[in-house]
Amino acid sequence: MTFSTTNTTTTTANGAFDLWAAVLRPFKAVFIGMIFMTESDSRLKAVRKLQEISDEELAILGLDRQVEIRRIFGASL
Numbered sequence: 001m002t003f004s005t006t007n008t009t010t011t012t013a014n015g016a017f018d019l020w021a022a023v024l025r026p027f028k029a030v031f032i033g034m035i036f037m038t039e040s041d042s043r044l045k046a047v048r049k050l051q052e053i054s055d056e057e058l059a060i061l062g063l064d065r066q067v068e069i070r071r072i073f074g075a076s077l
Helices: 019-039 042-051 055-061 065-076
Strands: none
Touching: 042 065, 055 065
C-alpha cells in the first residue's frame, strides 16, 4: 500500500499561508494512520479471505458465513 505525499505545503498557489491546510494536516495524518492500522489487522485479512469463498464452497466445507464472522471477531462483536 502506498500513500501519496503530494501537496505537503501550507501555502496557496500565490504563496499565501493556508491556515485551513495547516489545521487539517494532523487530522489527515491520524486518519491515514488509522486506515493503515485497520487494513493491517489480521481480522480484516481473514474476512477478506472469507469473502473470496462462495456460499456454495462454504456449504461444501460445512461452514456458515455468519458463524465464521462471529468466530473471526470473537468477543469484539
